Structures are given as C-alpha cells and as structure tokens.
Amino acid sequence: MLLPPSFRSSGDVLADRRYEYASAAFDERDFEAAADLARQVLELAPGFAPAHALLGRSLAELGARDEAVQALRQALGLEPEDVLGVRIDLARLGDLPADGAMTDAYVRALFDEYAPKFERHLTRSLSYCGPELIADALRRACSKRIREYRFGLTLDLGCGTGLMGQALDGLCASLIGVDLSPRMLEKAERTKLYDGLHEGELVSFLKGRADAEADLVVAADVFVYMAALDDVFREAHRVLRREGLFAFTVQAHEGDGFLLGQDARYAHAERYLRALADANALTPVVLEPVSTREDRGVPVPGLLAVMQR
Secondary structure (H helix, E strand, C coil), X not given: CCCCCCCXXXXXXXXXXXXXXXXXXXXXXXXXXXXXXXXXXXXXXXXXXXXXXXXXXXXXXXXXXXXXXXXXXXXXXXXXXXXXXXXXXXXXXXXXXXXCCCCHHHHHHHHHHHHXXXXXXXXXXXXXXXXXXHHHHHHHHXXXXXXXXCEEEEEEECCCCCHHHHHCCCCEEEEEEEECCHHHHHHHHHCCCCCEEEECCHHXXXXXXXXXXXXXXXXXXXXXXXXXXXXXHXXXXXXXXXXXXXXXXXXXXXXXXXXXXXXXXXXXXXXXXHHHXXXXXXXXXXXXEEXXXXXXXXXCXXXXXXXXX
C-alpha cells in the first residue's frame, strides 16, 4: 500500500526515535515489534496521530481487528482530514464503506511526497505504460471512426507530472491538465506541453468547464483513486463535443461495480463501465483488457477504454 509521509515530529525527541524504529519494524514485517514500539511512542506522545495509525496497521496485520479499528479511529479523530489514509484501512477492515474511503487530502499528500521520484519509480520499478497504451488506443479508435488522429481541446484528468501530455505531444490543439498535487503540477509545468494547469479535484474541475468544449478527455490510471465514477462519466459527456472521445484506464475485477483492493486502489468491473457508458450516451469504441503496471513483477489486471460521445 502506498502511504503519504507519516513521519513528522511528535514534539518529543525520544518518541520520534521510537517511531522511526516502529516504522522500520513495520517495513520489515515485524508487526509485533512495530505494535510494541508504537505503544511506547504513545506513552510519550498520546496525541501523535501517525503512531496511532501505525499501531492500528500493525494490529490489523496481527489479526487483532477490534484493537486495530480502535487505534485507527483514534488516528482519524486526531486528524479528520486523513492525510494518513487510515480511512482506507478502516474500509478494508469493514468498519467503513469502500465508497469515499480515499480522501482528497490523502491523495494530495501521497503524490506531493511521490512527485520527485514518480516517473522513475513508475517506469523503472512498475513498468508503467498507461499513457502509451491510451495513445495507441486513441489511434485505433480514430481509425475505426474514420477521423484524423488529432484532437482539439484536450482535458487531462489527474495529469500528474505530464506523462499523458508527453504521449499526446503534437496531437492536441490545446492541452489543459488538472491534479490534486501541487508538486506534481510543478513537474507538469516543466514539460511546457500544457496550455493550462489547475490544482483541484477532477469532477469539480469538469463542472467548471463549458458544455461541448472538449474534443478529448483522458484519464491515465486516475480512477484507481476513485470509487464511483458516475459523476465523471456524466461530466465527461457534458464537456465533450459531438463525436468527442473519452479515454481512460482502470484496474479491473471480475464481478460488478467497484471494490477497494488490498493494494489500496479501486478496481472497476467491465459491466460497471458499460452500464455507465450506456447511461451517459457514450459508445465504447475500444474496451479491452490491459495491464498498465506491474506489482512485484506480476502484471496488474486492468481495462483500457475509448468511448465516443
């Protein structure tokens, strides 16, 4: 599970040192030691939310569900914006619904920390290829629809450091990106590929756009951080001009709807995507299984879609 930085000073030097030891023990999967050290931290700094979160995660790994929930709830009470992502842990323990478990504050903190090493980690460690797959699927979709493989105004949802913009370089008359993380947007700005970059949540961003203004809306591996996609589909349809395209990737699962996986990402079913497309007058031109990244050397199942308004 990717986590935002949980270390900051508790205000007690000894507590900070023990928290570092607890974190190291957790990373080495010595969950008993991690839990014991986290308790020691809390004896010294009872209001230190990261230690409550670490204790809860350690107890969850040890199978002590009720104690884990109690510790995680304590962390959430101390930091209700949840930059630590404990709502995800609570959802996985069945104490919260999966829908809404991932907060904007968590995603922003996660990617602000991730930004300096984002591209290197994705491409080298995870063999990430989402933008390239989307660009190729758009080429094939344009061929099927007998239209030029070029686009007018393009909206890049969750643009990150600009990898999708690089894959579409030279193909868009205008490219505008949105992302929650200001540090990721700083990286995207340096590409010089975007005509506009906006910090914010993507549905709110879409709601602020004009009707039928975009020729293409893209979202490369963004919906793994969202549960229900109803609002995204509705707004994508609204902002797209007639015959405009909506291209995206998701992690996939067999079944219906969406679920929160053990990797702390959402997976969406093909039937769910097709139902949303039908409800929002979007025609799937490409909808196929892909893997955009690996997890410990194993391809992660996903879906690639290009839909036409």
